[in-house]
Amino acid sequence: MPKPFDKLTATAAPIMRSNIDTDVIIRIERLVGNSIRGTLGKWAFGSLRYLPDGSENPDFILNREPYREAEILVTGPNFGCGSSREGAVWSLQERGIRAVIGSGFGDIFFANCFQNGILPVIVDKAVVDQLAADIEATQGAGKVSIDLEAQTIVSPSGARHSFEMDPRRRDGLLKGLDEVALTLQRDDEIHAFQASDRTARPWIHSTRISA
Amino acid sequence: MPGRSLLEKIWDQHVIARLSEDTDLLHIDRHLLHDLGGSRGLLDLKSRGLKVHNPELTFATPDHALSTAPGRAGTSKIGQELLAALRVETAASGITLFDVDQPGQGIVHVIGPELGLSLPGATIVCGDSHTCTHGGLGALAFGIGSSELTHVLATQALIQRRPKTLRARFEGKLPLGVTAKDMILALIGQIGAAGGTGYAVEYAGSAIRALPIEGRLTICNLSIELGAKMGMVAPDEKTFEFLRGRPYAPQGEMWDRAVKAWRELPSDPDAVFDREVVIDVEKIIPQVTWGISPEHVVGVDGVIPDPKAIDDPARRAAVETALEYMGLQGGAPIAGTPVDWVFIGSCTNSRLSDLRAAAEVARGRKVAAGVRAWVVPGSENVKREAVAEGLDKIFIDAGFEWREPGCSMCLAANGEVVAPGQRSVSTSNRNFVGRQGPRARTHLASPASAAASAIAGAIADVRMMGR
Numbered sequence A: 001m002p003k004p005f006d007k008l009t010a011t012a013a014p015i016m017r018s019n020i021d022t023d024v025i026i027r028i029e030r031l032v033g034n035s036i037r038g039t040l041g042k043w044a045f046g047s048l049r050y051l052p053d054g055s056e057n058p059d060f061i062l063n064r065e066p067y068r069e070a071e072i073l074v075t076g077p078n079f080g081c082g083s084s085r086e087g088a089v090w091s092l093q094e095r096g097i098r099a100v101i102g103s104g105f106g107d108i109f110f111a112n113c114f115q116n117g118i119l120p121v122i123v124d125k126a127v128v129d130q131l132a133a134d135i136e137a138t139q140g141a142g143k144v145s146i147d148l149e150a151q152t153i154v155s156p157s158g159a160r161h162s163f164e165m166d167p168r169r170r171d172g173l174l175k176g177l178d179e180v181a182l183t184l185q186r187d188d189e190i191h192a193f194q195a196s197d198r199t200a201r202p203w204i205h206s207t208r209i210s211a
Numbered sequence B: 001m002p003g004r005s006l007l008e009k010i011w012d013q014h015v016i017a018r019l020s021e022d023t024d025l026l027h028i029d030r031h032l033l034h035d036l037g038g039s040r041g042l043l044d045l046k047s048r049g050l051k052v053h054n055p056e057l058t059f060a061t062p063d064h065a066l067s068t069a070p071g072r073a074g075t076s077k078i079g080q081e082l083l084a085a086l087r088v089e090t091a092a093s094g095i096t097l098f099d100v101d102q103p104g105q106g107i108v109h110v111i112g113p114e115l116g117l118s119l120p121g122a123t124i125v126c127g128d129s130h131t132c133t134h135g136g137l138g139a140l141a142f143g144i145g146s147s148e149l150t151h152v153l154a155t156q157a158l159i160q161r162r163p164k165t166l167r168a169r170f171e172g173k174l175p176l177g178v179t180a181k182d183m184i185l186a187l188i189g190q191i192g193a194a195g196g197t198g199y200a201v202e203y204a205g206s207a208i209r210a211l212p213i214e215g216r217l218t219i220c221n222l223s224i225e226l227g228a229k230m231g232m233v234a235p236d237e238k239t240f241e242f243l244r245g246r247p248y249a250p251q252g253e254m255w256d257r258a259v260k261a262w263r264e265l266p267s268d269p270d271a272v273f274d275r276e277v278v279i280d281v282e283k284i285i286p287q288v289t290w291g292i293s294p295e296h297v298v299g300v301d302g303v304i305p306d307p308k309a310i311d312d313p314a315r316r317a318a319v320e321t322a323l324e325y326m327g328l329q330g331g332a333p334i335a336g337t338p339v340d341w342v343f344i345g346s347c348t349n350s351r352l353s354d355l356r357a358a359a360e361v362a363r364g365r366k367v368a369a370g371v372r373a374w375v376v377p378g379s380e381n382v383k384r385e386a387v388a389e390g391l392d393k394i395f396i397d398a399g400f401e402w403r404e405p406g407c408s409m410c411l412a413a414n415g416e417v418v419a420p421g422q423r424s425v426s427t428s429n430r431n432f433v434g435r436q437g438p439r440a441r442t443h444l445a446s447p448a449s450a451a452a453s454a455i456a457g458a459i460a461d462v463r464m465m466g467r
């Protein structure tokens, strides 16, 4: 069950490079196995966070104070593009990230965020750039506030920006709804659909071959 | 009322319930599981006290974590555990598993079409972003995350927002030496790696109609590299010929009924798309990537972008980062860049026609000294057909290594990696930082271009190889 999300005021770290893909967020070898949950936080952004010898890369923003404590990422275009690995979201979550703000995200990453109670916010690139500039002007000390109910972001400069959000998804996040349980309440409708579809498209449903 | 698009027709047919103005509960016709996420999903379901809703619509195969060495020697301990868990959990749920060494095993996106599991008008999902591949048959196919995977196992349905539609029309006659891979890389270069975000892409136009099905699968495979999680081609006579007689395709009277329904699927002539792009394929030359995103692509006769010539600071910084990672000089020609590795495989380019195209270049030639070149067939069936044609011999004689089917070096999840700092020409779909191994440098290209580069020992223009 995802954790509900309503309001957050926290340190935000701008990671403005475009096309940060999910392979960069979490490397595949960290995801091979059936009991990986809880092990991923330290591997988030591994290739950016660590030098080849395994030590921390002091240039990477999440290795610097106060960004180390960031719960919000302000991201460049197309953040989370690439693979469907939900491990990318899990690793951010385990690293303490609760919201990402950008001008656009990979479609599957975006959907995976909602499944885990992470708020992805899409705003115009100009707003993202302004937020990043405001944060940097305070050297990260200025916090960013997000209010999901009101659909607003407040920048460290005090500037207020509103954002759009699918009402169904907003509701799911506010309440921390479990989609599987919700859909199972419609199981009669699923069965009714399948019964009529079996007549309309029998080739979809009879998949047992005799061979 | 305007006509409906292929996407809209398939979508509407699968709506179980309308949840909001733009979000529906969709029926899922086919769910494919693989070794990285399959057992995890089934265990997750079990821990919630739930059962697989429709095991007969769910199919599994190991591909990601399996070694592709002869005899599968070298499958890691964790790879073996994942395979064992997949066997136990699929058997317990009554899910068909295409196991190692059996016909049917292979990369999920190769076996779906090959077995006739993937059908026009079907909704197909898999916990893998390249599920868009199956759209090449006129299916609505897309990748899902782990939570959605559990959702489909539990309900055989998925909550989805209706995407916008983009039609990419490829017009004209494809020049010699230019392939489906080059067409789609050229489109990504033109509209960018986020050009398709939020859209379902329909590929259309005379050059798409002229493509065999395997080429259409390659095109649709790279939809996600455009940012689009769905890509599709309207089914036609070629699609039906491709599917006829495949093990899971309908037979007899049911086949006739299915084809009749499939003929209704193509977009109506007056269908409206949210965006349209036209590509003149006669201008396309073999493509090769130079950077760390598939949008970092040039014609093989082109030059690597020079950051000094770029005014926009953000773009200049992005190019500098990419060139530094790739160890390349801006302004230099891309052809002639020496390579260490060549990888022919992956769900993009590991089907029989891909191997034939590469073998055609390799026949009677030798892989350059110092280059390691692998051919990894996409499935057990592809492997057997290739061997029956003698393709394995052509590759081995030329100095390539002939491997067992799987994902292998596309993702390096099975320990098969390009060493740090080494340069690879790969027929896969992602040149991301570290994709083929930490600090590995990947150049994406077609199978013919990859084979030519293996022979030349450097990125090469296959059109200069005189065949």
Ligand code: SF4
Residues within 6 Å of the ligand: B063, B064, B107, B108, B109, B128, B130, B346, B347, B348, B406, B407, B410, B411, B428, B429
């Ligand atoms: S071949 Fe590569 S892209 Fe395709 S399914 Fe396997 S890992 Fe994913």
